[in-house]
Amino acid sequence: MEDTVQKKQQKHIGMAVIAYLVFFVPLLTKQKDDPFVKYHVKQGLVLFIASVISAAIARIAVIGWIASPILNILLLVLFIIGIVNAMNGEEKELPLIGQYASKFKF
Numbered sequence: 001m002e003d004t005v006q007k008k009q010q011k012h013i014g015m016a017v018i019a020y021l022v023f024f025v026p027l028l029t030k031q032k033d034d035p036f037v038k039y040h041v042k043q044g045l046v047l048f049i050a051s052v053i054s055a056a057i058a059r060i061a062v063i064g065w066i067a068s069p070i071l072n073i074l075l076l077v078l079f080i081i082g083i084v085n086a087m088n089g090e091e092k093e094l095p096l097i098g099q100y101a102s103k104f105k106f
Helices: 002-021 035-058 063-087 098-103
Strands: none
Touching: 002 035, 002 063, 035 063, 035 098
């Protein structure tokens, strides 16, 4: 019985981690209704939006060339923090950008 609970929890943690890699994939599975998975999907979506903004800033001459590497390192750190939180079964906001995840309703 305990093994079944652990496997179920592991599966949800796996989906939460996938949410940071490709945020919409967990929404296509039956775990889409799990609050833990939804939380990390929203965090992953905010991280994706921040990455798109970073890519747009990179296109700006000189300023973008300077800011883009810094933003990309910051996004990588946030990505790692998100995955570690998901693997630990925690629902912690990502620093700086995580607060915007609660704005999404799905």
